[in-house]
Amino acid sequence: AVNSETGAVFLEPVQGEAGVYVPDGDYLKTARDICDDQGALLILDEVQTGFGRTGRWFAKEHSGVVPDVICLAKAIAGGLPMGAMLARGSSSEAFRKGDHGSTFAGGPLICAAALATIDVIREEKLVERSEDLGRYLKSEIEKLKAQEVRGLGLMVGLDLNCDCKSLVEKALQKGVLINNTGEHTLRLIPPLVVTKEEIDRVVEVIGELL
Ligand SMILES: Cc1ncc(COP(=O)(O)O)c(C=O)c1O
Structure with a gap:
């Protein structure tokens, strides 16, 4: 073009x-x-x-x-x-x-x-932290049954074979704030100061809801 x-x-x-x-x-x-x-x-x-x-x-x-x-x-x-x-x-x-x-x-x-x-x-070396924790987040998310996981650093997207809008609402009830950018897509962009424990909690909640 x-x-x-x-x-x-x-x-x-x-x-x-x-x-x-x-x-x-x-x-x-x-x-x-x-x-x-x-x-x-x-x-x-x-x-x-x-x-x-x-x-x-x-x-x-x-x-x-x-x-x-x-x-x-x-x-x-x-x-x-x-x-x-x-x-x-x-x-x-x-x-x-x-x-x-x-x-x-x-x-x-x-x-x-x-x-x-x-x-x-x-x-606080947040750029390096983003790379390290992003790698951890992506590897933990890959253990879920997502169709596709994409991302770089603390910017991760995943496609799921379910209604992501409803998943986001249910996650919120459990105190986890995530975002669906499409009917079947979640986007995870946590703060760069996120901890490993918080990442574990997010992955656990998404896993439970799936
Ligand atoms: C990639 C990207 N570009 C531009 C914008 C718009 O930015 P602003 O609201 O500062 O105009 C957004 C807002 O979400 C965005 O995500």
Whole structure:
């Protein structure tokens, strides 16, 4: 679909809301090459995947691909409302200071929260924790009778042969908050400070309900 008329290609390095789809081998690298050939920007949406979620600071690191622009939000300020856009090269010159403003953009309180969040992620080694505990979560989930388990770090999706909406409601009654992104798909994105014991409890509850 990309040709010389294309301005930019937007991709999530791991699709979140769609049900945690991790791209195959060199999908992102191929996207990068196609964009370069056609003179299009490659823009990665790391709103869900950024800040350690996939066991790297940014999911793009799994592929080695360098995008022109990265969109960020969610974890950037530890849950306080903030979004950001990072750009490099010629795309970083497209916006100049004062071109783009909004009432609360760049507010000092939120920016302080973001800096504190980054310090905590670094000091508490939450990126490494995401990789380690994510591997554990995925291996425990794989013991359940799921049709497919996908994921990177603490971002795991599983397809089940049952009504996932009702499973989510029943899990909530047992104090476990999960999310179904489709009729037959669950998405698990626990906080990066989740403990092994909490993961065991989640897996136990899903197992019981199945
Ligand atoms: C991958 C992804 N991109 C973008 C958005 C939208 O972000 P915002 O609400 O900051 O516009 C979301 C929201 O869930 C998302 O998951």
